[in-house]
Amino acid sequence: MHGDLVALRMLVVGSAGVDRDALRAAAAQAPLPLEVLEAETAPRAAAVLEDGRFDIVLLDDALPADDWRRVTRTARACKTPPFVIALADDLSHYPAGTLDADAVARKPAAAAAAQELMHACVQTRFPSRLLMVDDSPTMRAIVKKILSASRFPVDISETSDGRAALEMIARGAFDIVFLDYNMPGLNGVATLSELRRTAPCIKVVIMTSDGNPGVEERAREAGANAFLRKPFYPADVDAVLYGLFGLQPLAKAG
Template sequence: MSAGETGAPIRVIIADDSTTVCKFVERALKLTGRDFDISFAHDGQQAVQLLSKQVFDIAFLDINMPQLNGIEVMAAIHVMGAKTFAVSMSDRLSEASQEKLKTFGAYDYLNKPFNNGQVRQLIETFEAIRQSYKVLVVDDSATVRRIVMKVLQKSIFDLEIDEAVDGLDAIEAVKKNPYRLVFTDFNMPNMNGIELAEKLAAYTAGSDVVLMSTEMSDLHDKAAQRVGAKAFLRKPFFSADVDTILHHLFGLKHSAFSKQVRMFAMSA
């Protein structure tokens, strides 16, 4: 569980050689009304030293710092294997720098100057990501289920994953558990993904259905939307595709690093 869920303060490190920026981020955080334990670093080396001694939930990292820059600090977080929700800050960021930050696991970046509302959005996203969501994977192929589950496990969201071997098995599962998300194969024997999505609506008012298929067509889209499915994932897909869909379904602001995924119009 994350700090916020356990009642402990959310641990934040703000690393920027500008005291003005550090104080602004601190003030923006406090305006959200959450309880924070905030540490400051004024160069990259100091940031890495703090990160190596203490676990931080969130890191705000300036790109242009003395000693070590923000990308090098992000690389150190990656090497440490920390699950820190890291946000870079800069007045400009090249495409090459963006790719490096994505590779090292940065969540997003803020273009300076930014405002209190943008900081609040990031905190709300952090809280949503650290919640646990029950997920059901439905596919008649055990191999495909294993692959999909591995992809979901790499998501930045905390997903508690179960599996079902076909539509009938899925219906029995949702009768027992309130799944937030159901990822189902489109083509299955006895009951395909469209039929399953239609039947699930009778049991799970709070569940969103995401269809998976190697094929996509307008016919697939129309059928999926008719039964209330929220998105289509074309196999093979990756954790970044899943993360983009979950941002959309949970009403979260997309990261600057988000991928584009085939979504349907959100129903009320």
């Protein structure tokens, strides 16, 4: 994350099964200032949304359906609609199209899970620092265009080889690396192996046009968090980023 001071506003709606204290404590440790407001009822949530700007809304899935619809309708009608995340005990209950929400996340049961959720919330609204590594200038331009069309904001840097990537990562903070599998010199797997030793927390997405099914297995074994086979599209990138952020996408109902 960038060091620029940016404040985000979050509204937490509903209370059943949501540890508010854990969320507040996690928000205080978020990578950016995160102001958290709370609303126990749908009428209160709708009123708060109408009165002020919010970047993120966390909605307890235990809310009655009519209350849920009231809150989401109000959120969608905002001049700048917030990113709406449903909090659920069981993510399998919510396949695409079952809720009008941008994503569903598991209700945090511990402090560490609450911190991960807050970090994901920030990443939905504040650019993640992303390093793209590919030896082809044409492919870098194409992937950059695709990344720029993602629903998630990203601040993109780029380089053409693995060693340069390792040097850039050593000098600066990156959240995500999109790494080509086939590169001259230090290839993708070798770069990833070194990266896992020096910067184990960075999320790494391996990209390749190689149709061999064993390529993905080798990439996963080397420590890749996700895998994209070229050609890929903005929806494919979004699906990967949802997963990296610990969120599950949801198509809007209707």
